[in-house]
Amino acid sequence: MMDARATQALSALHIGEIARRSGRSVHTIRWYETQGLMPGVVRDRGRRRVYSDYHVGWLDLMERLRLTGMSIRQLREYTALVKQGSASLPKRRALLAAHQLRVHAMIAKWTEALTLVDAKVEFYDEWMVGGVRPAVSPQQRARDKRSMPKA
Amino acid sequence: MMDARATQALSALHIGEIARRSGRSVHTIRWYETQGLMPGVVRDRGRRRVYSDYHVGWLDLMERLRLTGMSIRQLREYTALVKQGSASLPKRRALLAAHQLRVHAMIAKWTEALTLVDAKVEFYDEWMVGGVRPAVSPQQRARDKRSMPKA
DNA sequence: GCTTGACCTAGAGTATGCTCTAGCTTGTTC
DNA sequence: GAACAAGCTAGAGCATACTCTAGGTCAAGC
Numbered sequence: 001m002m003d004a005r006a007t008q009a010l011s012a013l014h015i016g017e018i019a020r021r022s023g024r025s026v027h028t029i030r031w032y033e034t035q036g037l038m039p040g041v042v043r044d045r046g047r048r049r050v051y052s053d054y055h056v057g058w059l060d061l062m063e064r065l066r067l068t069g070m071s072i073r074q075l076r077e078y079t080a081l082v083k084q085g086s087a088s089l090p091k092r093r094a095l096l097a098a099h100q101l102r103v104h105a106m107i108a109k110w111t112e113a114l115t116l117v118d119a120k121v122e123f124y125d126e127w128m129v130g131g132v133r134p135a136v137s138p139q140q141r142a143r144d145k146r147s148m149p150k151a
Numbered sequence: 152m153m154d155a156r157a158t159q160a161l162s163a164l165h166i167g168e169i170a171r172r173s174g175r176s177v178h179t180i181r182w183y184e185t186q187g188l189m190p191g192v193v194r195d196r197g198r199r200r201v202y203s204d205y206h207v208g209w210l211d212l213m214e215r216l217r218l219t220g221m222s223i224r225q226l227r228e229y230t231a232l233v234k235q236g237s238a239s240l241p242k243r244r245a246l247l248a249a250h251q252l253r254v255h256a257m258i259a260k261w262t263e264a265l266t267l268v269d270a271k272v273e274f275y276d277e278w279m280v281g282g283v284r285p286a287v288s289p290q291q292r293a294r295d296k297r298s299m300p301k302a
Numbered sequence: 303g304c305t306t307g308a309c310c311t312a313g314a315g316t317a318t319g320c321t322c323t324a325g326c327t328t329g330t331t332c
Numbered sequence: 333g334a335a336c337a338a339g340c341t342a343g344a345g346c347a348t349a350c351t352c353t354a355g356g357t358c359a360a361g362c
Contacts, residue, residue: 027321046328048339057290064264093275096268107258113215117247124244139208178351197358
């Protein structure tokens with residue numbers, strides 16, 4: 001049976017290992033720390049950064065938030081809240097919920113923007129098949145599509 | 152009844168007007184031109200750029216493609232194809248269709264990334280209501296959500 | 303013909319988010 | 333105790349996409 005020290009040792013990771021597990025470079029992880037995005041990083045006697053499994057999950061969250069368009073500035077705000085402990089729970093929840101709303105709005109915007117691209121593709125198809133430029137402009141077509149999505 | 156010259160005159164726009172109509176700055180529109188993103192721009196006797204209604208629609212398309220993540224480099228490729236005339240129709244269609252696929256893939260990726268944020272929000276809710284940190288990690292919760300979306 | 307506003311070119315500056323280099327220290331292995 | 337990998341800090345460099353400045357030109361109204 002493993003004792004607490006052994007378990008602790010198993011989840012103590014140096015920067016190279018956490019870089020490998022998170023798919024980032026060591027440079028990026030150190031830069032994240034300078035930007036205030038890495039809570040609870042301690043150092044060993046040789047001043048090396050020591051991470052745990054927690055940080056693998058943390059970097060996963062950071063990646064997802066970045067991927068969905070959250071800026072480094074906002075990630076810093078969120079990280080600062082996490083560092084404050086459980087008193088900041090309502091604020092953390094609000095920050096993430098606001099982000100969710102923004103992402104859903106962005107998806108709606110993208111979907112809307114794609115209507116014109118859809119229309120362009122169809123327009124090109126007709127043009128290629130018919131050999132002549134179709135009369136209806138893709139802009140008009142996109143408007144039609146939006147107003148009558150089920151037609 | 153309007154003759155061809157009058158119609159032409161009506162749709163002849165200077166850069167300030169097209170900036171106003173497209174919601175961009177004149178700087179940006181000139182910069183787009185240097186980047187090869189403005190096909191068919193002619194000059195008047197005083198070397199001023201002359202646009203038409205076509206360019207308003209063009210800038211709308213550029214905006215939608217940018218918004219959905221297309222890079223300036225790819226917009227340049229697309230514009231170059233448009234400048235080549237109808238011989239490039241199959242390539243244009245392919246470029247736009249590939250972009251559509253990328254956007255749909257991106258939306259799927261975003262939706263997937265949001266599962267963890269959803270889980271975090273629920274986790275915070277429980278934590279706030281219960282006063283103690285819930286046992287299940289948001290990472291675990293996100294995994295559960297993905298594998299059993301209907302549970 | 304002079305003022306005024308819009309336009310012109312060339313190029314510098316900015317914001318964001320990394321990404322890498324240089325030069326040095328530390329821990330481990332033989 | 334020497335070699336070597338991995339880590340450290342400070343700071344430079346880079347890609348993308350604008351955004352703006354400086355210094356001049358042009359057209360239209362008075």
